[in-house]
Amino acid sequence: MDKEKPKVVIVGAGFAGLECAKALRNKSVEVTVIDRQNHHLFQPLLYQVATAGLSPANIAAPIRRVLRGAPNVRVVLDEVTGVDTVGRVVTSKGGTYSYDYLMIATGAVTSYFGHDAWEKDAPGLKSLVDATSIRARILTAFEEAETSDDPDACLTFVIVGGGATGVEIAGAIAELARKALKSDFRRAHPENAKIILLEGGERLLSSFPPKLSAACKRSLEKLGVEVRLNTYVGGIDADGVDTEQGRICTRTVVWAAGVRSTAVASWLGVQGDRQGRVSVEPDLTVPGHPEVFVCGDCAVVIGEDGKPLPGVCQPAMQEGVFVAREILERIAAPTERRPPRFVYKDKGNMATIGRKMAVCQIGRFQFSGALAWLLWVTIHIWYLIGFRNRVLTLVEWAWAYVTFERGARLIVKD
Amino acid sequence: MDKEKPKVVIVGAGFAGLECAKALRNKSVEVTVIDRQNHHLFQPLLYQVATAGLSPANIAAPIRRVLRGAPNVRVVLDEVTGVDTVGRVVTSKGGTYSYDYLMIATGAVTSYFGHDAWEKDAPGLKSLVDATSIRARILTAFEEAETSDDPDACLTFVIVGGGATGVEIAGAIAELARKALKSDFRRAHPENAKIILLEGGERLLSSFPPKLSAACKRSLEKLGVEVRLNTYVGGIDADGVDTEQGRICTRTVVWAAGVRSTAVASWLGVQGDRQGRVSVEPDLTVPGHPEVFVCGDCAVVIGEDGKPLPGVCQPAMQEGVFVAREILERIAAPTERRPPRFVYKDKGNMATIGRKMAVCQIGRFQFSGALAWLLWVTIHIWYLIGFRNRVLTLVEWAWAYVTFERGARLIVKD
Numbered sequence: 001m002d003k004e005k006p007k008v009v010i011v012g013a014g015f016a017g018l019e020c021a022k023a024l025r026n027k028s029v030e031v032t033v034i035d036r037q038n039h040h041l042f043q044p045l046l047y048q049v050a051t052a053g054l055s056p057a058n059i060a061a062p063i064r065r066v067l068r069g070a071p072n073v074r075v076v077l078d079e080v081t082g083v084d085t086v087g088r089v090v091t092s093k094g095g096t097y098s099y100d101y102l103m104i105a106t107g108a109v110t111s112y113f114g115h116d117a118w119e120k121d122a123p124g125l126k127s128l129v130d131a132t133s134i135r136a137r138i139l140t141a142f143e144e145a146e147t148s149d150d151p152d153a154c155l156t157f158v159i160v161g162g163g164a165t166g167v168e169i170a171g172a173i174a175e176l177a178r179k180a181l182k183s184d185f186r187r188a189h190p191e192n193a194k195i196i197l198l199e200g201g202e203r204l205l206s207s208f209p210p211k212l213s214a215a216c217k218r219s220l221e222k223l224g225v226e227v228r229l230n231t232y233v234g235g236i237d238a239d240g241v242d243t244e245q246g247r248i249c250t251r252t253v254v255w256a257a258g259v260r261s262t263a264v265a266s267w268l269g270v271q272g273d274r275q276g277r278v279s280v281e282p283d284l285t286v287p288g289h290p291e292v293f294v295c296g297d298c299a300v301v302i303g304e305d306g307k308p309l310p311g312v313c314q315p316a317m318q319e320g321v322f323v324a325r326e327i328l329e330r331i332a333a334p335t336e337r338r339p340p341r342f343v344y345k346d347k348g349n350m351a352t353i354g355r356k357m358a359v360c361q362i363g364r365f366q367f368s369g370a371l372a373w374l375l376w377v378t379i380h381i382w383y384l385i386g387f388r389n390r391v392l393t394l395v396e397w398a399w400a401y402v403t404f405e406r407g408a409r410l411i412v413k414d
Numbered sequence: 415m416d417k418e419k420p421k422v423v424i425v426g427a428g429f430a431g432l433e434c435a436k437a438l439r440n441k442s443v444e445v446t447v448i449d450r451q452n453h454h455l456f457q458p459l460l461y462q463v464a465t466a467g468l469s470p471a472n473i474a475a476p477i478r479r480v481l482r483g484a485p486n487v488r489v490v491l492d493e494v495t496g497v498d499t500v501g502r503v504v505t506s507k508g509g510t511y512s513y514d515y516l517m518i519a520t521g522a523v524t525s526y527f528g529h530d531a532w533e534k535d536a537p538g539l540k541s542l543v544d545a546t547s548i549r550a551r552i553l554t555a556f557e558e559a560e561t562s563d564d565p566d567a568c569l570t571f572v573i574v575g576g577g578a579t580g581v582e583i584a585g586a587i588a589e590l591a592r593k594a595l596k597s598d599f600r601r602a603h604p605e606n607a608k609i610i611l612l613e614g615g616e617r618l619l620s621s622f623p624p625k626l627s628a629a630c631k632r633s634l635e636k637l638g639v640e641v642r643l644n645t646y647v648g649g650i651d652a653d654g655v656d657t658e659q660g661r662i663c664t665r666t667v668v669w670a671a672g673v674r675s676t677a678v679a680s681w682l683g684v685q686g687d688r689q690g691r692v693s694v695e696p697d698l699t700v701p702g703h704p705e706v707f708v709c710g711d712c713a714v715v716i717g718e719d720g721k722p723l724p725g726v727c728q729p730a731m732q733e734g735v736f737v738a739r740e741i742l743e744r745i746a747a748p749t750e751r752r753p754p755r756f757v758y759k760d761k762g763n764m765a766t767i768g769r770k771m772a773v774c775q776i777g778r779f780q781f782s783g784a785l786a787w788l789l790w791v792t793i794h795i796w797y798l799i800g801f802r803n804r805v806l807t808l809v810e811w812a813w814a815y816v817t818f819e820r821g822a823r824l825i826v827k828d
Contacts, residue, residue, distance in 0.1 A: 038557060038825045055469040057822035064598040065823065074600045077557040077825075094561050128826050143452060143491040147508050184478040186488045388813050388821055395809060399802050407802055408471035409479065411452045411491075412542050 005030045005072070006331055009090050009099035011080050013040050013063045015313045016105035016296035019320030025070035027328055032097055033075045034090070038062055041128065042384055044313060047165060049131035050254070051172035052139065052406040056128045058393050061385040080106070083267045085289055101291050101327045104264050105320065108297035108311060111260035111275065118236040122253035125165060134254055136411045138173060141252045142181055143411070145188035155193040156250040158241050160233055161257030162199030163206070164351040167216055169254055170197040171353040174223040179404040196226045196248060198233060198241070200257070205351055205359065207310055212359040215368035219353045259311065261298040268292065273300055283339040284323055290339070295319040303344050315344050352376045355401070419444040419486070420745055423504050423513035425494050427454050427477045429727045430519035430710035433734030439484035441742055446511055447489045448504070452476055455542065456798055458727060461579060463545035465586035466553065466820040470542045472807050475799040494520070497681045499703055515705050515741045518678050519734065522711035522725060525674035525689065532650040536667035539579060548668055550825045552587060555666045556595055557825070559602035569607040570664040572655050574647055575671030576613030577620070578765040581630055583668055584611040585767040588637040593818040610640045610662060612647060612655070614671070619765055619773065621724055626773040629782035633767040647671070673725065675712040682706065687714055697753040698737055704753070709733035717758050729758050766790045769815070
């Protein structure tokens, strides 16, 4: 690598980091991408791994494979521990990385709003380990029902949080129980499983228009999911969930109620917001540090409407591309100029509930049902990284569609 | 279920147990299949998971899914702890199971010949957890090479044991390094990785004819694997392997040198052989207990040539079918008769080394190379359980064949 090229360090190869690195491929910069994992994770389909629909490898792509064709991009598997913004050095477990431009996009982790003790009994869904562990819990509940004296008691599933992830998990568990597992047990009755979705607010999918929230609720109820709105969780233990309306006995709880940022604010020595996110300037830089960009779920980026952009892929991807362009422009024309403003182009919003059921908002258009589902499938296959993963996921889904089965019903135990 | 039907308990849903259960489907017996795992594992392809070629779900099938169509077969996820051969009861963590006929086929585990301390640094390959953990170790070695000051030191892989598993792992690591990972690193040179296969005996694949052992060695060497015969391992630690011929510095060792039986002999209160296997009568029953059958890798079954049958799928599958038939015959004609003798029909033996390279023995025919490989692929796809797994594995392999890539390059860490 040329020693004189400006050094760009990208921390985190999620949607923002990967898009940024891709946009810097074969440009006149020396890029280092640092991630704790060797793979980019397609998080929108993580719930499919948690509900035995897809395998981990279907929704993960080796980062260095994705960035293979670019000699100016180096990928390292390492864990960042801090940033020296004065000396412009990223410190990590494996060493140090000096930078001229730094882009941090390490995403979010599950948040229990101060109730970290709930994690043990109500795992969140943010990583592949989370997903395979939730998958094992769900499938083990059915296995236990088969040998238990009280089969039905084992078959109550509670999902906390009625955002897209909660809705998708609830719908997928319902389909798993009512279709895929239906004929496989002799004593247990998977088709009678109780699936309860708890939401603190007054509607599901609060980031969608109310009409679609209502459509989503109807679809879930049609699948046999019990939706309880305005229900706050007060306690979770190994045998149940406490709400203001009473206790629900269950051994299987999935937490989809909240996230907080990774430790970026403390690395940078700035004050994070309530979720630990870093407030950035309109050009996505950290105040006082025009060479440090923060993107994705660990940044608060204010949209056109004055509200923070949602923590989903689209803003992250657009932010990543914006940062890459901004870095290249600054290098090309290093004289003083007015920093540009990141403008988010909202292409729409969608969530899937189950077979031929999804809700979809594109601009002023709102629709639900089979068409929305088909669009959801198409877009998710399209954005999956790697032709191989697209083909395999398509085969898995086509197979599941025809047979009502689930392809990855694995409990992997040590 | 009809209370008066004879009760058959099958412990272990490997090749023997599953074939036995399948042969008892919809017969006039009440069958309970007990396994610690929820899935049947297609062990011959486990090395593909360990070397990032396939996903766990590709080579595993939910046991209850396979046995779905049989109301007389019940599958339970449970862990057997002992057998009361007098009271005819199997005891387990989850309860007790009484039987009229018992079939035990719980297979083998990795054996370190008394050096259990080696396990930590030289994992064996018997389960999916083993496979994904070995996969993570191998891939992590390449990642560490990229950040290490001495990249090449990280890239020495030692495989202990030159049987089929050792040969297959060595070949697959060589292909991974020389092909799939070749262009993905900036500092490390995966193509220079040293892959060393250690074998204590004087040839690889000792169960094959010498001609094929020689062909296998040549093929491995062509792939850049260093084969060291007559080499015994005297010690293994985190930084290397000691042999009589000197020390090999390596951080990645895979143990493929030995197995021993699961605890069947102690459950039954009989004396096992050196590998802990139970010696059975010609009809596969335990001496003195004509109602207890032991099959597969936990039994010593003497073949026509007076030698024990090898611990591979084929004898296990045939034994499973034999036991099912024998149980049904005894029920149909319960009068005294001379017990039949299990006769193994050897359909051949094959091992794969890499792309277009395998060795194959069918009766008197011995051949190696592309034809043997094509036969290996065909047979393994054919025997994989579930149409879905066949299709997906075929897609993975076709993709790998065309692109030289590996589809499951995942390091999943907690």
